[in-house]
Amino acid sequence: MLIIAERINASRKQIAQAISTGDRAFIQEEAKAQTQAGAHYIDVNAGTFVGEEAEKLKWIIEAVQEVTHLPLSIDSPDPTVIQAVLPLMKKTPLINSISLEPSRIEGILPLVVERRTKVIALCQAEHHLAETTEAKVALAGRLLEKLTGAGVPLDDIYLDPLVYPLSTNPKSAKATLDAIGIIMGKFPGAHTVCGLTNVSYGLPARKLINRAFLGAAITMGLDSAIIDPTDKQLYAMLKAVTLVNGKDDFCVDYISAFRAGRVE
């Protein structure tokens, strides 16, 4: 289970403030905490700084790379921003994200190919939300065709079938879960990834819903997730669900998480 750690995101108030005030130590603490909590990639996002995104993201990246050995996930839809920060990367990054939108295919795909990065590909339709399983799987197929056609190895592709708020459509999460199952069966070698926060939007006890959705998604085959690994209950659920799904040989991962006080 690949964990992409989501906390360094300018849409969070404390992060935006740290970026604005140049509070390097705060950003570095977030990077260290997520590294220690078991992240595999540290996501970095300065998306709310319109017009200054590249500059702010460079500053974040420099700060983060000083304190972690982990590769980064460059979280921007803007090819010029991605291109501007790529030369700074100490390790091969994950680009978060591409979609079938022509500007992103034309702008981002060449960067993925040239730098041989990993990439998150959003199952996002051009003109409407892809809310059904069929629409999500069809988009996954088109994305894979585009990406592998350009030479991106399957193993570098993380398909995100996207999940929408249950509060507006109580069947939407199920469509995403089924899409994960079908994608993992139909396109062996490719990966699936998902964020969790949308699913619980507008409902009470959101973290419980997020945990339940992560567990269900892993059961359907999800093999990476954009989460906060410092969320103790979420991390414990991730470990336990991985265990019950037969993906933890000799229960060794679960038991070491328990010994480290990460599971209760």
Place this chain on the structure above:
Amino acid sequence: MLIIAERINASRKQIAQAISTGDRAFIQEEAKAQTQAGAHYIDVNAGTFVGEEAEKLKWIIEAVQEVTHLPLSIDSPDPTVIQAVLPLMKKTPLINSISLEPSRIEGILPLVVERRTKVIALCQAEHHLAETTEAKVALAGRLLEKLTGAGVPLDDIYLDPLVYPLSTNPKSAKATLDAIGIIMGKFPGAHTVCGLTNVSYGLPARKLINRAFLGAAITMGLDSAIIDPTDKQLYAMLKAVTLVNGKDDFCVDYISAFRAGRVE
């Protein structure tokens, strides 16, 4: 999601003591608490009282039926015990359980047919543990053939694919999860049921594993479970997983559980 409430079981020390001392109030409190917590059936078990099982079970049943409107789940492998208590039933019970064992087929099946009860059917092999998905599904097919052949309606049959401890075989829960998915797809109209306690045997933080397994099983299609509905975190997970699996129209069940303080 049908909830069979498991607390009144003589293998629990406090219950055995209440039975031994004739503490009717204790048993009744357990029945009331589970009724209030959202049970659909109250399981009753006096299995550890060898030689006195029928007598003790009658006493339990009389006590429980005074304080709950719910039907009971008669938890015994012994046809003579089941036959002895059936006349006491105020509502059509669930018989827990039958298997392909000849004595149980010959002894219990006629009671199920005659009394038109619901029945839990264990996917238990005669001579060895059925640990693979294929073995579990094959046993489910044979049980269904026997039961429907004798006239039991599909809707009254709860197939239990059984789950064994992860600590002895880390793939065993996955075999059960896959069996649930296949059984629900292959035999439409039948139900699946499972207990949770075996899965975590010998591992730390057992309740977390039980919750994770319940969530995974519901995701695979499980539509009833033998659980403790007064376990707050387990109940909350059940509600949240039901929600993310698209089985809670308008999120109404989840929101009322939240309002009742059952979800946090």
